[in-house]
Amino acid sequence: MLITIISILVILFVLVALFVNLNPEFGGTIPDTKKERFSKSPNYKNGVFENLGGVKMSMGFSDYIKGMRGFFASQSNTRPNGNLPTVKVDSLELANYSGAARLIWFGHSAFLFQKNGKNILIDPMFGPVPAPHPLLGGKRFSEHLPIEIEQLPPIDMVLLSHDHYDHLDYKSILKLRDKVKMFFTPLGVGSHLREWGVPEANIIEMDWWDDTLFEEVSLKCTPAQHFSGRGLADRGKTLWSSWVVQMDSTNIFFSGDSGYGSHFKEIGNTYGPFDFAMMECGQYNELWKEIHMMPEETAQAGIDVKAKMIMPIHWGAFKLAMHSWTDPVIRVTQKAKELNMPISTPRIGEFIYLDSLREDEEKWWNEVN
Template identity: 35%
Template sequence: MVSAEERYLDKFFGRFLLVVSCTVSRFLKIASESFCKEGKLKKVVLGTSLLVGVIALGCWVYLQHPKFGKLPAGELLAMVERSPHYVDGEFQNLVDTPVLTEDRSTLSILIENLRSSSEGLRPDDDIPSVKTDLHALDADEDIVIWLGHSSYYVQLSGIRMLIDPVFSVDAAPIPFANRAFAGTNPYTASDIPPIDYLLVTHDHWDHLDYPTIKALKPQVGEVLTGLGVGAFFEKWGYDSEHVHEGDWNDTFELENGLTLYVLPARHYSGRMLTRNRTLWVGFAIESPDRRLFFSGDSGYGPHFAEIGQRFDGFDLVSLDHGQYDPRWAYIHMTPEEAAEAAEELGANTLLPAHVGKFSLAQHPWQEPFERITSASEERDYRLVTPMIGEPIWLDDSEQRFGAWWR
């Protein structure tokens, strides 16, 4: 559970930002008046120095919050450095992948977002959901349940898995910066039955959620994730013997005849200023009866066709498609690219992902659902669009879902 001290740090930073904004506003007014008077320059310089010092101290205190995790060190760092994909102190994508398109910068995006309208980015009403009782499910049923955004509950061959669970209302380092849509958190950690394997694709806030990971700890058997991400779990109290890291194309033999494949994605990592010190991955899960693929966050690239050729198709694939933006065109797919990737993967069923819970890009929240529906017409796969918590029965190829977002 999140401690009282950690909750205090969150409250502290929220109040700190409010105080700083008021102080800066007042200081700028005083400074402008002071410059008009002789002999006031030294006071302005001193005041500026003090203000910068207070801001720096406040930020440093907040950054001590355990939710920021830690970077790999010791043996975990040695494993990272042995990876052929770790070059010059960073993990590299298989193809050139700038985080932002060539004519963009972080500052320009912030300015554009402040100037642009927020109309339609978030739903006006609560997102509908179905709160399936996960404890009551027959463990022998093969099921995938979308829990919103890129979170999933999976049952396969009697094994329970949880992928990228996020049950918090915020998916950002600063409170209120990226709030979940109303109605998208019907589940809490107490609703989750004992989990055999917890899978985490990468360390971004909307996939690796500190309060959720802490709350789930008593229910989790083993953790499987990409290189370097295990450092977060160690920081958050997990036994390192039960945390397993993999590089792209590594394989883990699981219980009940399941095999987990750690596969490439086209993305990046990092929770604050440091980037690409941990690996971002997708997962393929294979049982004696079926095969599933979860892309994690990924832009479109040749790796999808290569994965499809390697595995000769999938019963179900879940693909990133909901946070596309021309300003970061290489690290997230458009719905049309996701439809193409699904065919390259040899998907029988496509489950859209990275959608329906957070607004990260500047398009109407329901637009990805409409575009993936149109892009999937005349395709060889079946598109499924369940509500949050609505089971996909993998033995039922005729199961259909409504357009609940309309």
């Protein structure tokens, strides 16, 4: 019996090792030349990146067990009843647009920002499952995206916030790599892109508070309170970030994934006020509140960054926590109202015009509950 158990464990170990080492989904490794650059970053200590103040997710072993039990237990309304509807987007309308600043939400944290003929993709996760294999994750709430990735116009810039599967998708990058002028990532994330065939010349890696100008777009890499990793032993090997995008008179903020912290006020004081802020709100739990904001904190973070209007993101696409799928938008909307923070809650695929922003009164999620 003992020999049988040991044999099974050895076989499982070998299969996992083969899966991790042969599956391109896991991305690349950091070369030593990059590590030398990382050593100059104040956020890089003992071979890994850290949050400001050394903040970490404080879950112990018992918390992990509790979280796993909660995730796999029977839960109410964690997914929509049926397919989540999306607004279809015409490919020619996208390709020919050269007007005022506008955004299109693809669900979760994926956006297309357009202005004056520029096309900027943010965290373009267009895949059906946020995992290295379809069996390891739940499917997207919507069967179809507003537009297929192949129909997107040529992309000037892609911004990536970190290397988790629900933000950096291998197959999406493969489909995008030949139509993108430049990829912008936090330090280290470029290693995955290089592994997937993106030329080194088309990747710019940035540290917190770095800024650059690319084809009339001013871009600032700003802090977030999160973590990184795609495999079994690469936690913290790459950096995570938020982004500030400035173009002419337009100033927008993208939070990436983040727990609530003092960095929001610092970003607001340095680069605010913002015309529009896309703020993480979803896939949270008290067990990991250090790395994902609660909805009420999302509304407060909007005030901290000095946003004229916020939009809750990181919801409406995948089940990655135990709360109901509508809990994020209901709670953040209520708190934003209490704080007098204007909030936008568009449908997936709707155009969001930044020169004519208005608070959404239609609670469209109730139609699919």
